[in-house]
Amino acid sequence: MTYKSGPHFLQIPGPSHVPGRILRAIEQPTIDHRGPDFQALAKEVLAKVKPIFKTESPVVIFPSSGTGAWEAALVNTLTPGDKVLMFETGQFSTLWCELATRIGLVPELITGDWRHGVDAAAIEAKLVEDKSHEIKAVCVVHNETSTGVTSNIAAVRKAIDAANHPALFLVDTISGLASADYRHDEWGVDVTISGSQKGLMLPPGLGFNAVGPKAMKAAESGGINRSYWDWNHQVGMNRDGWFPYTPATNLLYGLKEACDMIMEEGLDNVFARHERWSEATRRAVKTWGLEVLCQNAEEHSPVLTAVVMPEGHDADKYREVVLDKFDMSLGSGLGKVKGRVFRIGHLGYFNDLMLMGTLSGVEMGLAVAGVPHTKGGAQAAMDYLTGNA
């Protein structure tokens, strides 16, 4: 194996870089999860995570990946045979829809072109048609990590209200939370789903459900048979600082630190720096003469940029070259866009110089892999960053 000197560039859109401050917090000795120190930690961390979701409601924390948190949201609020309305923004909305089918729900996936966000008017039209209120939930992905497209969640809420429909509103912001503006309470979301390994700057391993009152009520009286994912048990015990099973103690140390870091910086500052890197990246892509997958200027993700490869060039082969020559991992194209796009993650514990290293690596990779492009993309990003320091 070739010796690689210096740090690896992990520029996939999550898992993202974990700061030393969080790693050091996680490194503390594991404590008794039935003892007073843990109780104090749990109470603190369960309170500190709420402002990140912009909610006053409980946030349930599972030792799980995001997929577990997807499943938890559905099994607590719906019953087998329930119709759910979903929107195909990309691979993750498609996977969530498949999961819903597997657990006995009947999803209708409104088709999308993977280059735009959720069409709120299409959601409204479906809900207006549903006179007998058979649709029990509307499920959308806020930041579609496979395409780099962010959807307007407030507009979807407005559409549900305009149709005067009682469906629950479930939103996946697994890759949006703590990077892209998100407001659980203000946007009238009933369940928000997230994960630890993206904007929260933690390793993978925690799944989140922020649970509004309407969703909690649905869970109290219904839901699909469940045990591990049950909110009722979990929220009841959380109130006193306990968990129904062995929690991921060390990741909770990390979560406390992550919440502190984010709040010290200020959420608006966090969002602003992500927007800035996203704009700088798009300027680089434009200069290279390549195309960004997202086609709507208002929907560009602050978290990642998906870049379309020129015809006749395979994105995965290009990514292999970048990994081999420059020790940088770029995100692969997923599902329908496999081999056609590569994704640049610019999220979390990151800064201007890391972005410049990333974009320089992308540009050098294009040259080494023989992908037709115009030089100067990294320079265009640098000009933007220096002009907007």
Ligand code: PLP
């Ligand atoms: N939803 C979105 C938007 C994601 O980006 C991901 C993972 O990247 C998932 C769901 C699935 O989460 P996990 O891989 O942690 O199970």
